[in-house]
Amino acid sequence: MQEIITNQTLAPLNDVTVIKRGQTKTPFYGYKIGMVMRALDADEQLTKNVSWFLVNAFSDQETVTTAEIANAICAALNRAGRTDLATTFTEHRHQDDASFDKATDPQQKLNQLFDENSRVVHENANKDSKVFNTQRDLEAGVVSRALGLKMMPEVVAKAHLRGDIHWHDLDYSPVTPETNCCLIDFDEMLANGFKIGNAWVDSPKSIQTATAQMSQIIANVASLQYGGCSANRIDQLLEPYAMKNYQKHLADAKQWVAEDKQEEYAKAKTKKDIYDAMQALEYEINTLYSSQGQTPFTTINFGLGTSWVAREIQRAILQIRIKGLGKEHRTAIFPKLTFTVKRGLNLDPTDPNYDIKQLALECSTKRMYPDLLMYDKIKDLTGSFKTPMGCRSFLQGWEDENGKEVNSGRMNLGVVTVNLPRIALEARGNRELFWQIFDEKMRLAKLALDYRIERTKQAKPENAPLLYMYGAFGA
Secondary structure, eight states, X not given: OHHHHHHHXXXXXXXXXXXXXXXXXXXXXXHHHHHXXXXXXXXXXXXXXXXXXXXXXXXXXXXXXXXXXXXXXXXXXXXXXXXXXXXXXXXXXXXXXXXXXXXXXXXXXXXXXXXXXXXXXXXXXXXXXXXXHHHHHHHHHHHHHHHHHHHSOHHHHHHHHHTSEEETTTTTTTXXXXXXXXXXXXXXXXXXXEEETTEEEOOOXXXXXXXXXXXXXHHHHHHSSSXXXXXXXXXXXXXXXXXXXXXXXXXXXXXXXXXXXXHHHHHXXXXXXXXXXXXXXXXXXXXXXXXTXXXXXXXXXXXXXXXXXXXXXXXXXXXXXXXOBTTTTBOOOSSEEEEEEOTTTXXXXXSTTHHHHHHHHHHHHHHXXXXXXXXXXXXXXXXXXXXXXXXXXOOOOOBOTTSOBOOTTOXXXXXXXXXXXXXXXXXXXXXXXXXXXXXXXXHHHHHHHHHHHHHHTTOOGGGSHHHHTSSTTOO
């Protein structure tokens, strides 16, 4: 196996630093020479000859450039009489350069879009490419991909294009220093008021107003980032606003309803308000369009509230989802529902909220959601309980300088995926080689994520006022 042969032969170069064309510095990975020779269909002896040539050329150097390595490989192949392989190797490098130039050319990408290339037009199932705002977003996206590849370290861009790693959401980042997914700080925003556009919004005085404000916040946050957003513990979040409804109805009842019926009347009216408010939120989220030309990817979490109001909010969310949307009672796409299961609260038949959990299971079997989140397991894995941001990103537990646990108002800065199956295929059963390749790809991923962080830090508060100035990120 060429990789093993080259790793052994090229061991004297392990301390040599390789300088990429973008001036990124990496260790010398001998297995890559073996992969090159295998791609050229070179035999074992030729692989050894090329490897020894590289050792003799660079073992006394502290650094070497990728161009110098490539020239040395060509020289070794020519010396061995394999000018055909030297030509093939050179042509491949030229093709690689041409492919990169094409991938970073905005006009090329726009041409693909205008030609309705299916990979471009249908790259996101959440977007309807026939509507104008989605078309504008796609046009901006293809240009942003090309420019983004030029902005990031070249070694990261080429690794992305090869499929060794995947830089997610290239149509937004790094061209704009936006954040990815978040847990919106609804608690503080609803309690203290906030500003959207030209309007200062006061704290809501009813659950209907609270859910209406939530939908407006969701629409604006979704347009200021490129990921999903979540509402944590929405039953407990909305409980005080539903209690305002109850107090109003109870005051009316004291004026117009017999004394023994007053509490029953106030509760019945409040339950109706809760159902209407949660139904309105479901419809509003599903009819919203963000600036990205899609319905905001929204998750709401519930299940931990124990008061009659919180239980009623939980029940309404599930009943509305089971009923479905519109005349055809279709399954709602958003918000994604996550229901918290906690021992002593709703897990076992003797638990006080067991009936709600059973309704959640019925809803899940009929409408796919809610997902069930095990409270104790999430706490074990992340340090504290919270809902995922958007679809699946969980924050690790964190406390501020006063020891207070903080979840809402936090976000992530983007995702990079490492292609593990490819590493396994390239290692061909050799565990030592697997971990060597893995180490290299993880270094690439870290380089990519470090660049994401530095790029995001260039954002200014005025770029996203609702996030950085008016409460969505806890500011």
